[in-house]
Amino acid sequence: MNEPAPRPAPAAEGPALRAGDADRDRVAAVLADALATGHLDPDEHAERLEATYAARTLAQLHPLTADLAVSATELQPVAPPSTMPVTALFSKVRRGGQWPVPPASVARARWGKLVIDLRHAVFTRREVVIEADAFFGLVELVLPAHVRVYDEGGALFGKRALPSAALDETQADGPVLRVTGRAVFGQVRIRRAGDARYPWREWR
Template sequence: MRAGDVDRDRVAAVLADALATGHLDPDEHAQRLEAAYAARTVAELHPLTADLPVSATELQPVAPPSTTPVTALFSKVRRGGQWPVPPTSVARARWGKLVIDLRHAVFTRREVVIEADAFCGLIELVLPPHVRVYDEGSALFAKRALPMGAADATSADGPMVRITGRAVLGQVRVRRAGDARHPWREWR
């Protein structure tokens, strides 16, 4: 039987839980997640979760992660580490800076949407090399910047981040981890 996106998303959710509970290390999680998104049949998906506490055949639909907006108001807010990326997120910067670091994030869906609204502020997204990104937002007296070759990531089967929203008198900036132009940013 052919696997659909719903089947792949359920396996990705099990893998995310296994990573969060320590049953998988980050490298093995990345390998299994890549295999899950490349799977064409349900039979290819089953071995990816068979040795985990919850297998894909026993999995019930999982509630999506919290979709509470992340807001930086007259401040700097940084979201990073191993956190599950919800299918849709809202990021707001009002006279502040919001950094969303996706380098170690757990993608539970193949495509996630981040609504980035910057009013007199800056929203910066830090992406790992295997993530594709598309910016569909608008700008008014503002700037939206993507890295060169943003849509041409190293893995066409990897997750995709779609950025929407508005920038007014502010900036929405996307960069790759390890950007050679600004190596000092990694520790900020």
């Protein structure tokens, strides 16, 4: 009597094809929606978003949305988050919490202080650009440890300051923030949460 042939091992879910930035962006958009609707808590969202940016194949991306109401393969193109400029004019303005970071946005301080707190923000793209313009004012960007930042702006009788705290190398595949714009008789300050140079009371 012939014994039945052994069953082949199940293949990994999702095709073993290389994932591109557009694929990772689709997954990040699904995760952002799941966070906003309460299907993921902040810790779960952060963990899955980190895995999204680190994924190299579609097979690695598939499990990240497989248990959600809408998967990345079913997601339809949606309008990006609002790109309206955020401005502090003769005032202090702080933006924080779980807000979706658009692919490109503008932050302006005119004789005022503008704090953009990205510690709990939802990055819906692998790379985002913030145009930070300070005119006789201060624009401060507060970053979580896993975000890589590149300051590509300029200054005229002003100052631009980068974070002193080093990037957590275990998060080298995290989101990328490019900061453009100008500091004219003002300051653009980029720091990581916990930077001892700038105590919490300074910007809260």
